[in-house]
Amino acid sequence: MDAGFWLCSSFFFSSWGDRMWNFAVGLYLIKLTPGSLQLTAIYGAVVFGTIILFAPSIGSWIDRSNRLFVMRTLLLLQNGLIICSALFISLILFRVTSDIKIITFFKVMIIFFGAAANLAFKGEEISISRDWVVVICQNNKDKLTKINAQMRRIDLTVAIIAPIAIGSLMSWISDLSGIGLICGWNILSVFSEYLQLRHVHNIVPELTKKLAKEYEPIPNENEPYVNESINETRFTEKVIQFRIFEKLKFSYIVWKIYRKQSVFLAGVALAVLCLTALGFSSITVGYAYSQSVKEIYVSILFGSGALSGIFGTFLFPFIRNKLGLVKCGVVALGFECTMLLLCVASIWAPGSPSNLKILKKYETESSLNSSFFSHHQNSTKTQLPATTSYSYVSIYLLMVGIVLSRAGLWMFDLTITQLQQENVEEEHRGVVGGVQFSFNSILNLMQYILTMVFFKPEDFGILILISFGAVFTSFIIYIVFSIKTLVKSKLTSTIN
Secondary structure, three states: OOHHHHHHHHHHHHHHHHHHHHHHHHHHHHHHOOOOOHHHHHHHHHHHHHHHHHHHHHHHHHHHOOHHHHHHHHHHHHHHHHHHHHHHHHHHHOOOOOOHHHHHHHHHHHHHHHHHHHHHHHHHHHHHHHHHHHHHHOOOHHHHHHHHHHHHHHHHHHHHHHHHHHHHHHHHOOHHHHHHHHHHHHHHHHHHHHHHHHHHHHHOHHHHOOOOOOOOOOOOOOOOOOOOOOOHHHHHHHHHOOOHHHHHHHHHHHHHHHHHOOOHHHHHHHHHOOOOOOOOOHHHHHHHHHOOOOHHHHHHHHHHHHHHHHHHHHHHHHHHHHHOHHHHHHHHHHHHHHHHHHHHHHOOOOOOOOHHHHHHHHHHHHHHOHHHHHHHHHHHHHHHHHHHHHOOHHHHHHHHHHHHHHHHHHHHHHHHHHHHHHHOOHHHHHHHHHHHHHHHHHHHHHHHHHHHHOOOHHHHHHHHHHHHHHHHHHHHHHHHHHHHHHHHHHHHHHHO
């Protein structure tokens, strides 16, 4: 069996643990604070805040370190930290104390360990998708497309099965049984993942080779970031004892590297796409749960979105071969925008709790008869909860729109991933990948900040409109990138 098989096999174990945890934590957080999405939003904000701050540094560390050592460290951190976070959830569920201060401390620990575990997983993703895969494929673009699609297909297949497994366990047995499954999986999978990655490392000699020089992102700087005369001990101390100025300088350097890439605008489009609540994040899971959708049905919808994404991974190689990689992204985003119009329509559909729906009725009644307005406004307020309680049209229209849009989303994600794989130099792969994750997380963080402001289910319609606007803006940015790229390509071919 070739290295690609073992890499995909290891990725399966990693993806299962991550997907299962990300689905479960959204449900656990909403159970800890019934009727509010605020704790879920705080968790998301901390998760993405840590990625913003530390992903570029992790990318730099990946570029400078032995590949196998990097993966061993990240695997141990990710699995261990998830177990710690899950154990603190179990302490609250066991009701070991009624002291509000201690319970608050437990919640802080859940958020802290969960965010750190997610950061370690992002490091694994940067290393595998931006470096290992490229080295294994050895500049074979067709093979690169195939492995990218296979790994995404594995991830999305797991996204169907893992949430259903954990959701069924929580629904039919107990919440604590879900904790048991999460902890057991993370203990066992860490050994399997490492052994498979070590095997890949051994059978692909190129993976053992790294650039001999220290990481120096901008060769023309008057004062290089790493002084080669510093011995290893002093260098380690220097990294540990970063001053604020050095952090700012490092951030400037890595963002400048990212800005100089030919696929910069494509990366911006992907980042802007992250400013959306219209996905199966903990926010959407929490909102669906607040609308009386049971865990098992939430997990089925979650899996349906992944199934749609899998369909997108089969379309990706076909469209890329027919239209080219750049045009494939245009088709993907265009399709996603079209499907998300269903989500916009859900704001005013029967059963929607949205304040915007009430505002629409308010404006309609006001235009018909201003003198009769006060009476109708009161009757609207008293009748709305009954409509919301008995109609699921709105929530299912929202979910259908999200599910169908996943095909376009994952085609676009694969497009940007391969554009960066093909166009970023080896010595900058980790940094560019880290900055991309950081950039994505800045926009994701804005999404969670908005949710902390509009945290009531009645406010979710506002988040839908903001999300659709972000996706459409991403579409415009990518069209600009594609036009520039195609024009440049034609000029180059004309000159040659």
